[in-house]
Amino acid sequence: MRRAILGAALDVIAAEGPAAVSLRDLARRAGVSHAAPAHHFKDRVGLLTAIAAEGFGLLATALDDAGDLREAGVRYVRFAREHPAHFQVMFAPELLRSDDLELTTARTLAGARLRAAVSALPAEGRGADTRLAGIAAWSLAHGFATLVISHNLDGPLGDQDPDEAFHALTGMLFRPQEP
Template identity: 65%
Template sequence: MSTERSYHHGDLRRAVLTAALDVIATHGPAALSLRDLARRAGVSHAAPAHHFKDRAGLLTAIATEGYGLLSTTLGETEDLRDLGVRYVRFAIAHPAHFQVMFQPELLRPDDPELLAARERTRSMLRTAVTGHGDDPAVGFMAAWSMAHGFATLLLSHNLDGPLEGRNPEDTFGALAGIMFRPTGTPSAG
């Protein structure tokens, strides 16, 4: 089924989102153009604006979708190490979403759907950090920084050499085990 035919069946929004994710994954969010996406979808250059209004609206929709996918990936676990592994798994599976979600200058900061999706995800992460350390806010920032930093380094290929073929999720799990060992627990080895 062609993209244009999908549009005629009411699927223009999804077709534009899919094309945008392809562009972002290949060239980054800076390369995104509604006119180019319309051409890819086989519709008039004004058609994507009907769903997204502008580039910021499209990127906000991508970020909102990304937070929903991240929440699903995180699932029901409250194990801090497992959450970090799942965070890295999300970044690997959805690199374009990951790139957009954490660039607030690209998004509509007051979009209610984005705010709700972001808060659901952050709440899941904050709950998992409770009980780790004296200050849950600091624990939240430490855990998020570690998972996000690892995922960012991984996606930008800065860990290709150090990983030496290791599974990124397993490697992150091992790192998290070292970093978030309960206080007073001796290291193994």
């Protein structure tokens, strides 16, 4: 029943955004009693927090064994394309219980995978401040992913695969520095 409610919520979010989520509507969609969602998630914030935690777990898995930072970025963009409802909720802290253990654990794991990819760069490729290099890499991947899933790049990309476009973009922006 929990999975059915989560699935219904993800469908609503993908079609109408997180603001459209209502526990009573989800119960109807999932074919369960109107009290079932509250039993599993307590309230709307609990449901959205569970979706975000699941999303960060899926993202951590997607980033597992990425060969390098560019591949991690491609996987980040692919994750957003394959899980747009999770992606929308994961990065909306005002919708979530920030102290939820499942959420903080999954978020920490996904963040660690991204930081590992940044740390693996040679020092000349990331500069002295690994933290800022990580912010730059995340900003690029997150911004590109957001533009892709909101269809703002449909025209500019045309038929080009977004994964290939992101890989090419990172190659243009992050070339090895000349000695």
